Amino acid sequence: MTLNRTTCRQRHRSTGLTLVEILVTIIILAIGLLGLATLQLNALRNNTTAYERTQAGNMAYSMIDRMRSNKGAAANYAVAMGSGPASSVTDCQGSSADCSTADMATYDVAAWECSLGSKWSTGSATTSASGCKDIGAISPGPLANGDGSITVTNTTDGTVVTVTVQWTEKRGQTNAAASPTSLSVSTIL
Numbered sequence: 001m002t003l004n005r006t007t008c009r010q011r012h013r014s015t016g017l018t019l020v021e022i023l024v025t026i027i028i029l030a031i032g033l034l035g036l037a038t039l040q041l042n043a044l045r046n047n048t049t050a051y052e053r054t055q056a057g058n059m060a061y062s063m064i065d066r067m068r069s070n071k072g073a074a075a076n077y078a079v080a081m082g083s084g085p086a087s088s089v090t091d092c093q094g095s096s097a098d099c100s101t102a103d104m105a106t107y108d109v110a111a112w113e114c115s116l117g118s119k120w121s122t123g124s125a126t127t128s129a130s131g132c133k134d135i136g137a138i139s140p141g142p143l144a145n146g147d148g149s150i151t152v153t154n155t156t157d158g159t160v161v162t163v164t165v166q167w168t169e170k171r172g173q174t175n176a177a178a179s180p181t182s183l184s185v186s187t188i189l
Contacts, residue, residue, distance in 0.1 A: 049169055053183065055142050056165040059115060060185040063150065063163050066108040071189050074152050074159050076105035079113070081149040081166060109150070116146035116165065143167035145180070159189040 067077050092099040092107040099107065145168040153160045166182040 052143055052167060052169060053181075056146075056167060056183045057185070059112070059141065059143075059146075059148070060163040060165050060183060063108070063112050063148075064161060064185065064187055066112070067150075067161055068189055070101055070104050070108070071159070073101035073105040074161065074189055076102050077109055077150050077161070078152045079109050079148070079150050081147055081164065113148060115141045116148050117141040117143050117167075144170055157188055160186060161189055162186040 063077075067074055070077075089107055089110045090099055090103040092104050143165070145166075147166045149164045149166075151162045151164075153162075162184055163186075164182055164184040166180050168179075169181050
C-alpha cells in the first residue's frame, strides 16, 4: 500500500485541529459550570430568606396563640418595638407555677422577646443573656437582630391584635448595608 503526497499533507494539517476543539469544549464547559454555581448560590440565598420569613411567621403566630389562651390579660401583652422584657418576670413554666393572668402575659412577652434574638446581646440596655436564661429561654432565635411589637386595640368586634416581627435578612450584606425586614400579623381574639 502506497501513500500519495496529498494524503500525508491532509493528515499533517489536521493534527492540531482536535486539540483546538477540546480547548473550546473545556471553555464552554467551564462557563456552564460557573453559571450553575451562581444559580446554586442564588437558590441558597433565597432559601435562607424563605426560612427566616417562615420563622418570623411562626414566632408571630406563636404569640397570638399565647394571647388566645390568656384573653383576660390581652392588654398586658402590648409591647413596643425595641423594648425589652420586664425587669421582674415570674417563671410560669411547669405545673407547680402559681401565676396570675397578668404574670403569664408578662412571662409570655419576655420569653417571646428572648426567642426573637436581639435581647441576647449582653450590651442590651433592657436585658442580658442571663436574663433570657433566667426565664427558661434556651438560645436566641434564628433571626438576626430580631425584635417585635404587639399592639392591642379594643373594638366593637373584639380585641384586635397586631404582632410585628422585625429582623435583618442574611443575604450576604454587610451590617451597614442591611435594612430591616418586618412581618405583621393582625387578628381578632
